[in-house]
Amino acid sequence: LTAHIPAKRMTISHIGHHRSFEVVDHHQHGFTPAPHVTKVYRDICSQDAECVLPVQCPAHVHDDGVLKCKTILGRVGICCKTGQNHTALFNEKVRGHHVVHADLEAMGDVTRRSRLELSELHLREMKILTHSRSALVPLGTASYGHFRNSRLHSMHDLLEVMSVANRALEIALATRAFKDRQGVTNQQLEYGMIHQDLSQTPLGAACVPPPVCPPVPPRFRKIDGSCNNINNPSWGMPLTPYSRLLPPVYHDGIWTPRVSEDQGQPLTSPRLISTTLFSDEDIPNPDYTLMLMQFGQFISHDITQSLDTSFANGSAISCCSEDGSAEIPHEFRHFACFPVVIPRKDPFFGRYSQGCMNFVRSVLAPRHDCTLGYAQQMNKVSHYIDGSAIYGSSPDQTRALRSFEFGQLTVFDDFGRHLLPLSEDPDACLTTEQGSACFTSGDTRTNQMVSLTVLHTLFMREHNRIANELAQINPHWQDERIFLVTRQIIIAELQVVTYGEYLPALLGEAAMEEFDLLLERDDSYSYDYNQKVDPSAINEFASAAFRFGHSMVDGVLKIYGKTKLEAAIDIPEVMFHPARMRKHEFYDQMLTTMTTDAIQDVDNSMSDSLTKYMFRAGNPFGVDLAAINIQRGRDHGLRPYNDYRELVGQPRIKSFEEFGPELGERLKSVYVSVDDIDLWVGGLLEPKYGDSVLGLTFRDIIAEQFSRLKQGDKYFFEHDPTINPGYFTPEQLVEIRKVTLSRIICDNRDGILLVRQAPNAFRKPGLPGNEYVDCTSPALPHMNLLYWQD
Numbered sequence: 001l002t003a004h005i006p007a008k009r010m011t012i013s014h015i016g017h018h019r020s021f022e023v024v025d026h027h028q029h030g031f032t033p034a035p036h037v038t039k040v041y042r043d044i045c046s047q048d049a050e051c052v053l054p055v056q057c058p059a060h061v062h063d064d065g066v067l068k069c070k071t072i073l074g075r076v077g078i079c080c081k082t083g084q085n086h087t088a089l090f091n092e093k094v095r096g097h098h099v100v101h102a103d104l105e106a107m108g109d110v111t112r113r114s115r116l117e118l119s120e121l122h123l124r125e126m127k128i129l130t131h132s133r134s135a136l137v138p139l140g141t142a143s144y145g146h147f148r149n150s151r152l153h154s155m156h157d158l159l160e161v162m163s164v165a166n167r168a169l170e171i172a173l174a175t176r177a178f179k180d181r182q183g184v185t186n187q188q189l190e191y192g193m194i195h196q197d198l199s200q201t202p203l204g205a206a207c208v209p210p211p212v213c214p215p216v217p218p219r220f221r222k223i224d225g226s227c228n229n230i231n232n233p234s235w236g237m238p239l240t241p242y243s244r245l246l247p248p249v250y251h252d253g254i255w256t257p258r259v260s261e262d263q264g265q266p267l268t269s270p271r272l273i274s275t276t277l278f279s280d281e282d283i284p285n286p287d288y289t290l291m292l293m294q295f296g297q298f299i300s301h302d303i304t305q306s307l308d309t310s311f312a313n314g315s316a317i318s319c320c321s322e323d324g325s326a327e328i329p330h331e332f333r334h335f336a337c338f339p340v341v342i343p344r345k346d347p348f349f350g351r352y353s354q355g356c357m358n359f360v361r362s363v364l365a366p367r368h369d370c371t372l373g374y375a376q377q378m379n380k381v382s383h384y385i386d387g388s389a390i391y392g393s394s395p396d397q398t399r400a401l402r403s404f405e406f407g408q409l410t411v412f413d414d415f416g417r418h419l420l421p422l423s424e425d426p427d428a429c430l431t432t433e434q435g436s437a438c439f440t441s442g443d444t445r446t447n448q449m450v451s452l453t454v455l456h457t458l459f460m461r462e463h464n465r466i467a468n469e470l471a472q473i474n475p476h477w478q479d480e481r482i483f484l485v486t487r488q489i490i491i492a493e494l495q496v497v498t499y500g501e502y503l504p505a506l507l508g509e510a511a512m513e514e515f516d517l518l519l520e521r522d523d524s525y526s527y528d529y530n531q532k533v534d535p536s537a538i539n540e541f542a543s544a545a546f547r548f549g550h551s552m553v554d555g556v557l558k559i560y561g562k563t564k565l566e567a568a569i570d571i572p573e574v575m576f577h578p579a580r581m582r583k584h585e586f587y588d589q590m591l592t593t594m595t596t597d598a599i600q601d602v603d604n605s606m607s608d609s610l611t612k613y614m615f616r617a618g619n620p621f622g623v624d625l626a627a628i629n630i631q632r633g634r635d636h637g638l639r640p641y642n643d644y645r646e647l648v649g650q651p652r653i654k655s656f657e658e659f660g661p662e663l664g665e666r667l668k669s670v671y672v673s674v675d676d677i678d679l680w681v682g683g684l685l686e687p688k689y690g691d692s693v694l695g696l697t698f699r700d701i702i703a704e705q706f707s708r709l710k711q712g713d714k715y716f717f718e719h720d721p722t723i724n725p726g727y728f729t730p731e732q733l734v735e736i737r738k739v740t741l742s743r744i745i746c747d748n749r750d751g752i753l754l755v756r757q758a759p760n761a762f763r764k765p766g767l768p769g770n771e772y773v774d775c776t777s778p779a780l781p782h783m784n785l786l787y788w789q790d
């Protein structure tokens with residue numbers, strides 16, 4: 001095998017594969033792949049197919065006739081014809097299902113009906129808002145904190161979201177009407193088998209027009225991610241839908257959440273699943289620091305944010321009675337309500353007579369071509385790794401953050417220490433008490449957790465530091481130029497840290513090879529760009545797999561003084577309450593803690609701070625993030641866990657005991673069928689795979705997402721000049737590749753307490769090769785910006 005592996009892959013020949021596959025090895029004779037396309041064993045697949053990992057071609061799950069092959073690393077792959085087009089298996093017949101043709105007359109009728117229904121829904125919404133006492137989530141409660149997580153930047157932002165969301169809702173209603181009228185089956189909906197041309201219909205006219213792109217691609221990527229892919233200029237833009245690995249499963253094929261595979265009974269309450277399967281155990285990971293947790297959340301916010309549906313005026317919908325004891329009955333509540341039922345005997349919430357945890361379904365977005373079909377959830381932010389959490393996802397948001405002098409971002413100068421600008425929104429945090437502080441950045445979740453605020457502050461400072469240097473090197477540059485070049489460098493740094501340090505720690509070296517996630521070396525360009533790859537955030541990634549991070553969270557943040565432990569903060573105290581940022585030493589202390597203390601292992605243990613007290617803000621109880629994650633998966637139509645096992649080439653589980661006798665017992669008590677297990681739950685229960693901190697299913701889904709974010713992003717920092725309008729020179733690439741998170745930390749510390757760092761901020765300091773060095777040490781090399789002089 002090794003003989004055919006190009007040089008950069010040689011390192012992995014020693015990596016063993018722990019699981020054995022039932023390999024159908026069609027490949028009998030030798031093969032001679034061309035030097036640059038050695039990713040697949042092409043010869044066994046037909047001309048129009050490629051051998052790829054199953055997760056890269058998920059349509060096969062519903063297709064029996066697929067040919068198995070072997071990928072370059074010896075894993076089972078499949079001969080794939082659909083490429084990235086996972087859900088649209090658009091041919092006249094798929095396993096006995098026929099394409100349904102929608103003619104103009106049907107469309108006219110359906111449109112009229114959906115318009116009517118939409119206005120009825122809005123009318124009802126108004127009624128609920130004006131007449132019901134419990135229509136709104138009470139201020140100051142944990143559920144209000146949860147809603148704050150999908151806060152919008154401004155009124156303008158709200159109007160824009162609403163207008164897109166309403167269009168998507170209208171399409172969902174039209175699809176339902178069409179289904180009733182024509183007798184469409186759920187399978188036909190899953191396969192996207194409604195053939196339609198909406199251009200002549202009112203629905204088509206309501207579609208958001210694609211962005212108009214300049215004939216010459218701009219050197220700097222657009223703030224809103226538009227015009228990255230010439231053929232699909234709206235790919236990756238904010239307010240567009242997630243992509244999917246597998247078609248969703250909805251009870252009605254359109255938007256109603258799924259029920260049990262066994263006789264269609266309702267699924268068990270996510271809260272009961274949470275208390276049965278998840279407990280708070282202290283199992284620190286010996287190898288990785290809290291930074292693996294915190295940077296993970298930071299980068300996830302760059303890629304994805306789904307929004308809870310709100311009332312038209314932006315206020316929070318309540319689905320529970322005022323005292324939280326029961327759900328509001330269907331007829332009196334908002335159509336987007338999907339509350340979590342809390343069992344009466346709940347060991348924790350029972351004490352407070354809570355029978356209902358608020359949960360509101362996510363806002364929808366029309367698909368890119370605005371066609372009929374199952375509901376798609378909206379991503380509020382630019383999907384690309386493009387620093388949108390720092391700069392915002394729209395030109396308005398960016399403008400609000402810039403100082404327009406010397407390329408700088410605005411800061412709050414707190415007696416000489418630069419912090420993020422203070423928020424003017426009285427509702428952005430939990431408290432408005434004297435001396436408290438609440439910050440703004442490109443992302444509305446900045447204040448959710450104080451260690452997240454620290455990372456936002458770090459990258460804001462790094463921007464200003466680089467802008468400063470560039471302004472000195474190029475005194476003739478104006479604000480705009482400095483800003484744009486600095487932003488470009490910051491995005492490159494984010495990508496270098498993500499692909500060079502974060503992902504290898506999270507996924508392990510094997511996945512880096514298998515999914516082609518390794519960065520090139522020195523001054524080399526990458527030639528991986530693939531115009532066919534849709535970079536969009538994957539729904540399964542955002543709503544389940546990448547939420548593995550919640551299991552890594554430690555409920556206590558330790559604060560170290562010069563010689564001893566100074567404090568231990570329960571994290572609910574610092575959720576939407578980042579006022580400690582103003583304490584002189586806190587920022588340095590937090591950076592030290594994050595690069596020193598251990599993360600919790602990824603498993604079925606979650607801190608009580610997240611399952612009992614999240615966002616409690618002084619109340620005796622909070623909300624349960626585990627239950628919310630499970631409910632969100634159902635809200636988004638994620639298929640059950642077993643389907644995703646199959647997707648990554650693992651056999652489906654047949655009995656609960658396959659998770660071991662103890663977990664098996666507990667699983668059995670909350671799921672009727674093994675085919676009911678929620679993806680987020682099953683994924684966390686899997687044993688670690690190889691050198692990854694994750695099980696195989698999550699590992700592969702996450703690896704696939706980051707592969708798309710690289711291959712499908714023309715502006716990815718290392719793409720070559722023929723592809724990347726904002727390419728770096730070879731000399732600049734060498735400099736950018738020197739960057740590490742530890743370097744960024746050292747360069748932007750207050751310097752009050754923090755003087756040293758281990759070279760790899762994600763790995764525990766003191767591990768071999770990761771011993772502490774002084775911030776000034778050459779072991780933490782600097783990027784030389786003189787290569788940007790002109």
Ligand code: HEM
Pocket residue numbers: 146149292293294295296297300304305306307448449541542543546547548549550552553571575614625628629632
């Ligand atoms: C103290 C730390 C954290 C808190 C309090 C927190 C809280 C939350 C909350 C409230 C949501 C929204 C849930 C919903 O309504 O569906 C969420 C979503 C999410 N979280 Fe976390 N989280 C934390 C850390 C992390 C970490 C470490 C990661 C990953 C490494 C992560 C990844 C995600 C992702 C991917 C989503 C979905 C985002 C979206 O698409 O809307 N979180 N988190």
Ligand SMILES: [Ca+2]
Pocket residue numbers: 302303381382383384385386387388389
């Ligand atoms: Ca982004």
